[in-house]
Amino acid sequence: MVFDSHFHGAKIIAAKIEVDGEHLGNVFAYPFVYDSFTEQEREELIKQLVESGANQADAEGAVSHLKALAPQEVDYLKELVDLVAEEVVTFHSEISKREERIHMLNSELGEKFRYHNMIGKSKSMQKIYSLLERISSSESSVLIQGENGTGKELVAKAVHFHSPRKDYQFLAVNCSAFNENLLDSELFGHVKGSFTGAHKDKPGLFEAANGGTLFLDEIGDTSLSMQVKLLRVLQEGTYIPVGAESPRRTDVRILAATNKDLKTMMAKGEFREDLYYRINVLNVNLPPLRDRQEDIPILMESFLKRKCDESGMPMKTFSKKCMEKMLDYPWPGNVRQLENEVERLVVLAGDDKTITPDLLSPQILDHGAAPVSASRGVNTSGKLKDALMELEVIMIREGLKRCNFNKSKLAKELGVSRASLIMKVEKYGLDKRKKAAGE
Structure with missing residues (x-):
């Protein structure tokens, strides 16, 4: 709606941001005047500004720079403000749904994840089943390693639903799907007022999973500072929500997974050695x-x-x-x-x-x-790593076209994480938006 401000006559367009009946804020477009703005209204506005503490010259200058909008321009601005408010509401709703999707895992029945339902008769899978039978009853942390798509989360569920914690929560989070600040809040929760938008206390997954199991997928993508916080939970069973001052206790079993070589990352200083040995008490390595x-x-x-x-x-x-x-x-x-x-x-x-x-x-x-070079145009001479990189570029470029630049769809098709695909798109300069902008 359009209304006068509290202390001057300039106009403001505002749209409320409401989610589930809760007023979270407003979107504003201001200040402006109607193109029918009269000289008398101009003088009155200057007078109000002077009475509010502005000097005469500054008040006249400010009023002279006010944008005068025609009725159709005001209507367009209203639509734009409403659109922005709707986008904010949509974004907020998607964030809320993320938590619901994660917590939905708790409703799945344990019978679905019995070892005999983990399909595979090969010797390698039989060894996995035997290993899972031995480690499920333990309280120790488990590191599940394997390429994307090998079934790391299925293994984590099977371990949980065959453990003494099976009657409590099994929650999962993909660490690569969040930036550090969001992951901090997702795992440890936050208190009201700890940051813009924190309108109420929010429990994190460590609190929600208390007594049960928390599965940290793609733990190799966490920052060093986040690794310190995870280490504290593993060592002391305590964590500090965002904005809180005192630690809280939790009792969860940690299952972690990665498709990365954590030992190489440790050598490069990208993954903490002490955290590695804490999460790698028991190890499950899934075959491709x-x-x-x-x-x-x-x-x-x-x-x-x-x-x-x-x-x-x-x-x-x-x-x-x-x-x-x-x-x-x-x-x-x-x-x-x-x-x-x-x-x-x-x-x-x-x-x-x-x-x-x-x-x-x-x-x-x-x-x-046909040979790769004939069917894909890849040069088979030279170094292998160069040919592989060339093939990777071709597959990603053709895949982006085929999927209409839907990165989530292509990542699923290629069997890689969305974050990994985005990094490769950036690396090879395949982003259509940047190309269109001439970057």
Whole structure:
């Protein structure tokens, strides 16, 4: 709405920011006057400013610089202010939903994550099952390592739901999805007034998971200062919420995961040695899918049945040629990529009972059809690392076009984190917005 300010006659447009009935603030556009502003109104405004403490010259200068807006310009400004307020509300709602998505994990049944439901008959997976059977009853921290898409969170859930803490919360957080300040608040909570927007106390995940398990995914992406705070929780069982003065206690079991080489990071000073040994009391190293190819057919069948059931479609089958193509593919995105591909095939097959190779994603269908240099234009002479980097650039550039620059979608397709993809896009200068701006 448009209203006069408290002490002068200039106009202000304001829109309230309200979320779930709570007034969080306002968006303002000011000061201005209507283009019908009369000389009498001008003199009155100058008089009010002088009475408020301004000298005559400054008051006249300030009034002379006021923007005079036509009615249609005022209407446009109102729409703009409302739009900004709506964007703020939308952003705030998305932040709130993030917590709901994380906490939703608690409602999942433990039976879903029993070891026999972690699909795989290979020797490497049988060793994993045996290891999990031994470590689940422990209270020690566990470090789960493996490439993206190998099932690190599934392992964490299985450990929790077979542990003495199974009747308490299992909460998870992806450390690479937040900047340091947001991660601080997410993990440790904050007190009212600790920063702009902190309108009430907010419990962190360490408080919410008290008595249960907290899964820290991508712990290798945390800053050194955050690592100090995590070390304190592991050593002393205490933490300090943002803006608080005294520590609080918590009783949680920490499960951490990473796809990075933490030992190399320690040597470079990027990861604390004391934290590494605290989280790595027990270690689970998940094999990539390419190293357990005998598991691919049963994974495919399991995903196929689940996707058909979820979509209400009759059960389908893979043609022999389609199965061969999928067995030949190295699956850089591991089990997650395989599951996504099966879901895609179920949708594209429609009412057909047999899934044929022509429905496969191009990178799977074309794999092995021709040398990389012929099919992708990569130079096979020179150093291997240069050729790999060239191939990486091509895959990301083509993928961005194919996904209409939707980085979340492409990251999922490539089997990498969104943060990692964004870094590579920046590194290779593939951001379409910066190109459009001529940077």
